[in-house]
Amino acid sequence: MYELHHLKGNTYYIDGPTNCGVYVLNENKDVLLFDCGTAEDGPKIYNALEKNGMHVTHLVFSHCHADHSMGCHYIYERTHCKMIASKVERGFFRDATLDRGFLYGGYPLDEYDSKLMHVDSNDEIYSLKELPEGVEFFHLPGHHFGMIGLRTSDDVYFVADTLGSIDLIERAHILLIYDVKGYLESLDFVKSLDGKIVVPSHNEVTDHIAPIVDFNKSNIYDIIDILKDFLKEEHNCVECTSYIFDYFELKITYNKYLIILSTIRSYLSYMSNAKMIKNYFKDNRLVFKAEA
Numbered sequence: 001m002y003e004l005h006h007l008k009g010n011t012y013y014i015d016g017p018t019n020c021g022v023y024v025l026n027e028n029k030d031v032l033l034f035d036c037g038t039a040e041d042g043p044k045i046y047n048a049l050e051k052n053g054m055h056v057t058h059l060v061f062s063h064c065h066a067d068h069s070m071g072c073h074y075i076y077e078r079t080h081c082k083m084i085a086s087k088v089e090r091g092f093f094r095d096a097t098l099d100r101g102f103l104y105g106g107y108p109l110d111e112y113d114s115k116l117m118h119v120d121s122n123d124e125i126y127s128l129k130e131l132p133e134g135v136e137f138f139h140l141p142g143h144h145f146g147m148i149g150l151r152t153s154d155d156v157y158f159v160a161d162t163l164g165s166i167d168l169i170e171r172a173h174i175l176l177i178y179d180v181k182g183y184l185e186s187l188d189f190v191k192s193l194d195g196k197i198v199v200p201s202h203n204e205v206t207d208h209i210a211p212i213v214d215f216n217k218s219n220i221y222d223i224i225d226i227l228k229d230f231l232k233e234e235h236n237c238v239e240c241t242s243y244i245f246d247y248f249e250l251k252i253t254y255n256k257y258l259i260i261l262s263t264i265r266s267y268l269s270y271m272s273n274a275k276m277i278k279n280y281f282k283d284n285r286l287v288f289k290a291e292a
């Protein structure tokens with residue numbers, strides 16, 4: 001773990017709980033780093049680059065979540081690199097309460113971990129217009145508001161949290177999704193990259209991504225079917241969330257509840273918008289029911 005691996009041409013990655021991309025920009029071994037792990041990962045990633053004589057001049061974030069961004073304090077202090085993120089994600093970097101407020105749907109309880117989701121940074125973060133030559137971004141809707149991936153000039157694709165490994169899905173059962181429709185579209189895009197080198201954040205690097213995409217898609221359709229079945233009787237969102245915890249025998253914690261409640265809201269919106277279920281008010285509750 002935390003080793004620098006060469007992929008193709010100027011493109012490398014560092015393996016870890018969150019795989020990070022590395023693109024060599026010039027002969028001085030100045031590099032662009034794509035994501036930088038947690039606070040614990042930051043020093044290890046920095047050392048892996050130093051060991052190989054590489055200096056970070058650009059740090060690009062796929063999105064604001066802590067496992068992709070918290071390492072930035074350690075790396076920025078030592079390099080004063082140019083940090084770059086998409087417009088919406090830059091907003092989330094500005095205040096740690098934004099993401100918790102979004103997930104909770106109001107002012108969150110004190111029990112929620114303020115460091116759960118992402119870094120609170122006062123350092124300047126620049127727009128995607130500042131990306132150096134040799135890399136281009138693409139939008140990856142679904143997991144978070146403004147998540148992006150990167151394609152390097154070596155035709156290597158970094159696809160962030162578009163998908164989880166089979167092992168992760170088998171353990172977690174349900175991954176955080178903000179926009180189910182966008183998530184499915186992003187999965188289709190990543191599937192179209194089959195045959196190219198693809199680096200997901202939480203799966204091994206592969207040039208045959210299609211089976212992992214299919215596994216992720218079928219997991220989403222399974223959850224839709226489980227909810228549809230439960231919604232043969234009318235239920236509200238909180239009841240659906242509780243059912244999902246029971247169904248997968250998930251251990252409940254404040255943070256887990258926050259993530260799954262938000263994700264179930266997103267599933268119910270997707271299913272209702274796609275007319276798989278209907279929604280209506282009953283006894284001053286917003287309830288959902290499968291179409292007969």
Ligand SMILES: [Zn+2]
Nearest residue numbers: 063065143161
């Ligand atoms: Zn994430």
Ligand SMILES: [Zn+2]
Nearest residue numbers: 065067161201
């Ligand atoms: Zn992640």
